[in-house]
Amino acid sequence: MNITQKINDAPLVYEVESLERRIQATDLDDSHADPIDRDEVYELIRNINDPEHPLTLEQLHVTNREHVFVADSASHVLVEFTPTIPHCSMATLIGLCIRVRLLRSLPERFKVDIRVRSGTHQSEAQVNKQLNDKERVAAALENTYLLDVVNQCLATAA
């Protein structure tokens, strides 16, 4: 995307904590099932690039491990993200990236909800509505230009 004027020129960059899981004996035991948990989902989205900066969503604290809610048995995932500034116009695009990433990574049985964290964006309701409208998401992904941008953001996550 050709952005001449950045929405947030100097975002705060946070230190990233290492989240690497150690492989345990049960991980290789086929008789033991590993349900999908918060860490696994967070692992999928933390490395998504910000559309504006060459930084990951995790580094900008847009996504946060604590804001991912997973219920494997109910096949439901809720991800809440925090735009860097309340008037961030990239909020929808970030949400779309997260949604596409989960769409391509989680089992198909999961219902995924993406939301702006309450009180962090001035048009929160609007962004939420847009992100959870299946048809709008599908239409957005038909747009090859937009899909290109999304793919670029996801390139670091895979």
Place this chain on the structure above:
Amino acid sequence: MDLQRVVDAYVIGIGESQDNTELLNKLVTHISAGDTSLLELVQALGDHLASDEATRRSRGTHILSDVLGELPAAAVPARATTMLTQFFCARLGDATCVPQTLRALMALLRLPAFTSQYAIDVVSALFKEVHVQSFQQSTRSTAYSLLQTVVDGYPKAVQSIGDDFVLGFAQALDGEKDPRSLMVAFELVPRIIELVDIEKYAEDLFDNRDGDPSAISPEALKRALRACIAGSPYFGELAVKPLVSKTTATSVSAKIDAYETLAAGARVYEPSVFLPRMEALVDQIREEVFMAADEDVVRAALGTLEAVYAVISVPPASAKPCAMEEDATPLDYILKEASIQLTADEIKNPEEVGRILRAAAKSSSYNCAIVTDAILPVIAERLSSTEVLTVRRQLIDVLNHVLPPVPLDKEYSVLHMVRLKGITLLVLLPGLLTDNEAAVALTPNVNKEATHLLVQLSLARHELVSKVVLPKLIEALTADTVAASKVARLLDVLGAVAVASRSLVATIVTSICEVLITGLQPAFRVAAMTTVRKIIDATLAAKSDPELVTHLAASVMQPVAQWMLQLVGQQESVPLPLVVEFAKCEVALFSNLDAAAQEKTGEYWFDTYRSVIVDASNAQAEAKSLLPLWRFLIVAAFLGDLSHAALATENAIQRDACFEIISSVVNKTKDAKVRAQLVQTVLDKAVSADSPADPLVLLHQWIARALVTCNDRLGYDSVRWLFGLIDAKSELSTQAAEGFSVILGDHDWSVTKPTHGVFRLLFKQRFYATVLPEITARFNAATDDVTKAAFLVVLTNVIRHMPKSVLMNGIETVVPLLLSAVRPDPRRAELCLWMLDALQKSEANTVDVRRAALETLALVPEKYDIGVLHSVRHTILKVLTKTRDDHKRLVRLDAVRGYNKWLNFGDV
């Protein structure tokens, strides 16, 4: 008076097209008397005049213009004139009100208070707002009258408008066709010319429509009108009477028009409408024919006669054998008169009598039967009874004019021909007529039927024909004032007789050649030579005896050759077509001679060549005109042999050299006809050589190269021949396919630019455009792999030699073809599919196995091309989607990685 009520009633009256005179009179009386003012009327009309609805506005304007038209001048105050003029000028922009507005302005123009300035306003508004030609005639006429009134009454205004007036007038008049409007406009033009300097706009006013594609000629108009008149049978009753009386008009074109319209109508109208006027019509036509004032009129009149009889004289519904003689037929008008003429002491105008009878007979087979039944016995009887030579001659004349022009394509022509032939042969029977009279009967008729009869006669009595008729025909050829068309017909007759009767060939050819040498007018020499050539061709095609060929070659052709050389010696040039025709004869005869005679002829011609062209220092231009002669001999004797030799030899070098020579010669031959003949000769020799087929493939390729480079269509025949080989799965299909590089590729010397080969512009483009669709079609139609492969080889060879710009056209057809040739290695794809089995949950597929399989799968897109794996991508993605739901987290992570790699695989 309640003004509003009157106005409303008036408006309703206009809407229902009632007579509103009473209401109008009422309004006019009140306004003139001063009871009501014009202003009040306008106020009462206010709603209508200012309405949004066009019809209401139009009706309001209608009333106002009606009232203004009737009001005496004194009843309209000066101020009102100003207001009304401005109002109506503005209203001219409202298209629905224009007709009424123009009438109102006409009324205003006669008022004393109307000034020159108003006139300028009115005219300017008219030219600016009104597109005059888009209105109906009455409105257009009013507009012209308005202009006329302005020109008459306010010349100064016109002068002050000046150029714009001329331009506006020209635009308003542009396209006007109605004579009523044109009259007004034409009266106006001289007045305008007086008032205004029209220099600048002379071209607009005097628009010359020579180049106008829609220009209508009188003929086109006539044709269109005729189509209308002859459009419906219901017009018949009304149209026939005036048309018949119009045939008596003095104007030739009117007469022709009337006749042609009647003829056209005859096909549509009921026969009954013609019957009452038949006598008058026939009398008139007879008069036209006998007076013979104008050949076009006569032709039209006879055409009408034929067309009308075709419909009115039809066989009775119930066929009664004797009815024909007893019942009066419409043909009686003609037959009675003809019988009287034929039985008279002296037959006047035999030609005219014959023509009328012929026209009647031509109309249908039934009418033909009636006419011949009625007339021919009379003629035959008279011929046998009378001894007076002049009468006999006249009778034959009549017969000749009844005989000829039955078009062969009419269904009854066979019947007609048989009948006439029978009668004529009867006339020609020994004893009935003398030989001389037979010749007289036949010679003037050098048309189709007479030729046919002469041919019949030459089969049966060829000595009579050769003794009596032929000398007459030959004599006619050399007549001083003979017409070109007649010469052509005479030569046709001679040709037909010679072809039919073998015994006459030598006589006829000899006679024609003698005439050619001795006395034929130069203009007819080529035609005579062509006839000789055709006779020789036909004779040779029928496998004639060798003696005849030798006779023709030695005693007939040589004199002509010597005569031509003699002509050249006298500094007289010989026309090229004559030389070509002669050369064709010579070539045809040459190839049918025996070896000894061929050698003799060959020596003769080489000697002649040496003496005429080579030895004669600085050969004359006239001598050079004979060069095509040797060219033909070379074609027949040399190139043909060359192709024969090339196919017979086993030495590849000799064979290739021969083909290269042939190809170069063909390519450099300028004349397309000669080139075609060359190719034909070469291929004929090659096919008849009975030699192995693979050199033939090569020959076709070389010929295609020679012809394609000079954009000759014939080249594509060879290309198609090669395609045919491939289609037929011949053993040579690979050779044929590979050979396309011979057609288009570079060569060291044969048919190349450095060796001055003929390379036409864009020949590659044309080749590509012509051949590519055929390759595609044949490729798609092919069912087996061998044929498909061969066509792919052809395609590869073709596109390899095409410039890039050419390839871009039709790239969308070529690429799929080529892609289909690129087959992915099925093993690689299968390998991936095997890997999928390892992803299934089972005891054998432990977590490690599944992860290893996923890692391998993730590596595949990095190693191979999408073209190889495209076919399995979809399947793999589907399986990986399932694996994303594995119950082990590690497997899921690997599955997600693999899935995303395969998803993006090939997208970039």
